[in-house]
Amino acid sequence: MKIIEVELIRFQYRSKMVRDAEGHSHPGPEHDATATITRIATDEGVEGYAMGGSPAMLDTVRQVLIGEDPLYRERIWQRLRQFQRMLGPSLDDRHLSAIDLALWDLAGKVAGLPVFKLLGGYRDKVPAYASTMCGDDIPGGLDSPESYADFAQACVEQGYKAFKLHTWMAPLGPDPKRDVAACAAVRERVGPEIDLMLDCHHDYSRTEALYIGRALEELGYHWFEEPMNESSMSSYIWLSEQLDIPVVGPETARGLFYTRAEWIVNKASDISRYDVALGGLTPLMKCIHLAEAHGVALEVHGGGHGNLHALGAMGIPGEYYERGLLHPLYDFEAAQPWLASRVDDIDEDGNVTIPQAPGLSWDFDWEFIDRNRI
C-alpha cells in the first residue's frame, strides 16, 4: 500500500466562540470560521483523516509521504520530526500531529479496528472532568466566584464527577485572591466528593503560585496546573518541592516527550502531561510509557478523538478525559457542525465511552463539509 495524496480540506462553519487577546476562548457573537481536515489517500482506496494541517507543511509532508507505505508510521514520524528543526512553524508539532493522527486513522481502517485496540485496549470508558473556559466579565458567564459555583453545580447535576476551573487571564486578571475565591466557592457548592482542579494564569510568580497552591491544599483540590511560565523548569522544581498538592505539567513546554523526561527526572511536576497536539498519537504513547516506567502519573491534556483512543489504551498512568472547554452560555455539544456525532458524549455517571468504530472513529458530516468547502 502506498500513499498517493496528502490533501487539505478547508471549509467554513458558523462559530459562537471568539478568542481574546491572549488566545483564550470565550462565547461571542456568531461568525464565520474555518476548519481544516488533513486527508491522506492510498492507492488501495483507504484514507485517513485528522483535524488540522497547514498549506505551509504540504511540500515537505508530500516529499516524505507520497509513495511511502502508510503503515510505516514510526519512520514517517521520525523523518518529519527531523525536518522540524529547519522548518520551524511551517511544520509545527500541531501539523506533525495532523499527519500522525491521519496515519493512525488509516491504520485502524486497514485493520478494521478502533485505534485503541490497535494499541492494546485497557478500558471501555473513562471518567471526564468538565473543563471551563477562562474567566470573563460576561453577565451570566464566568464573571465571579459565584458564577463558577453555579456552573460547577450545573455540571455535577449533569453527571460530571470532576470539574476544572480556568480562571481570569489578562486583562481581567491575574488575581491570586480572586482565583482562590472562585476555587473556594466551587468547593463549598459541590461538596467534598467532587474532584476539583485549577488551571490559572500561566505567568504567576513563584510566591503567588505558592499562595494559590497552599489554598488549594486547604480546599482539598485534586491537582494544580501551570501557574507559572513553563520555560522555567526551575520554578516548577521549586514549587513541587513546597507543595503536597500534585503539580501537573508541562503542557505547553516545547520539546515533545523528551522534555517530559527532563521534568520527570528533575521532579518538576508530580503528574506529567501530554496530548496528541504535541506531535501526534505516536509521541503521546511514548510519553505515557515514559511516565509509567517512572511510576509517574500522566494526565492527557485536552479532548478529541486521538486523546480518547490513547485513554482507552492506558489505565496506568492516566485518570481523566478533559471535556471542554465549557461555559454556561456556550453550546459545546453543537460546536462541531462538521461531525454527524460528537465522539465524547458523557453518560449520567460522567463517563465518556471509548469509540469502537475503526480508526479514530471519525463521524464526519460530509454533506455539511462539501456544502461549505472553500
Next chain:
Amino acid sequence: MKIIEVELIRFQYRSKMVRDAEGHSHPGPEHDATATITRIATDEGVEGYAMGGSPAMLDTVRQVLIGEDPLYRERIWQRLRQFQRMLGPSLDDRHLSAIDLALWDLAGKVAGLPVFKLLGGYRDKVPAYASTMCGDDIPGGLDSPESYADFAQACVEQGYKAFKLHTWMAPLGPDPKRDVAACAAVRERVGPEIDLMLDCHHDYSRTEALYIGRALEELGYHWFEEPMNESSMSSYIWLSEQLDIPVVGPETARGLFYTRAEWIVNKASDISRYDVALGGLTPLMKCIHLAEAHGVALEVHGGGHGNLHALGAMGIPGEYYERGLLHPLYDFEAAQPWLASRVDDIDEDGNVTIPQAPGLSWDFDWEFIDRNRI
C-alpha cells in the same frame, strides 16, 4: 471477540544443544528435548501463538483471559503483572511474555498485518550480529582465543558485519586475561571495520571489569555487556563512570522496564537493554519509548519473532538484531525443527529481513508438531 481457550501444546524434538552447570548452552550429543507453544483461541476462530508457557500459570491465566476480548492487551498485561507479585515463579516474566506475545500474534491476524506494522513500521531489515555460545573446551569449538578468531572470520565471510563473544564461564573461567586475549585475537583477525562486542562472565569484581573494559577500549570494541552482578546497580554506575566504551544493561535484572528507568536515571549503563522474554512485547515497546525519551540507546537482547518485530518498529534507539547463539560445531539454522522456516535468515550483507506475514509471522510445521506431541 472473546477468548475461549488457553492451551499449551507440548512436543518433543531432537536437540544437539546441552546446558552446562550454570545454564549456558553448548553443542552436545543429540537427545530428546521438549518445547511448548502457548495457544490462545477465540470464539471467532482466530488464534494466537507464542513459544513458551507453563502448566503452573494456566489457572491464573485462564481466570484472566477466558471471556476477555483478546485485543485488550494492555488490560490483560496489567492484570497479569499484578498477579505476579503473589504467584512468583508460576507466573514468571517469561510466562507473561508467552501470553502477551500470543495476544500480539492474534491481533496481527485479526488486522491482517505483521505486528511491526501494527506498532508502526520503521524499517524493513535490521543488521544482525553473530552472537557466540560461551567458551568451552571442545576441540574445534570455542576453546581458545584463536578459536574465537577462526569463528569470527567464518561469520564475517558469511556476511555478518558484527560479532559478539560470550567468553568462558565457570568452571572454565572466569579469567579476565583470557577474555581479553580472545577479544584481541578476534579484533586482529577481522580488522577494524567489524563491530565487536563482549558479553563475559557476569560476576567479575569492579576491578576486573574495569581491566577488561579498558582493554576493550584499546581494541575499539563497540560495547561491553554484563561483566558484574546486575543486582548491584552501584557497581554499574561506578563502571560506567570510569569507562568510555558503552556499558550495556541491565539484561537479567528483574523489575521489567521500571528497573531500566532506574538504570537510566542513575546512569548505570550507557545503552539500555530489554527483550520480549521480560514480560512480552508490550513492556519491550514501553522500554524502547522510555529510552528514546531519555536520548539513551537500547539494544534488544536475544532473537526471535517478537524481538524482530520490535526492531522493525524502532529505528531509534536500537541498532542490532542478536542472532544466535552460534558455535562452530552447532547447526543453528536447523535447531528449530518445529518451524517450516526460520524467521531470521541473514542475507549476504548481514541483515535480517523483518517478516511481513500477519501477526508474529510464525511458520510452524504443524505436521512435525502433531507427530511429536506429548
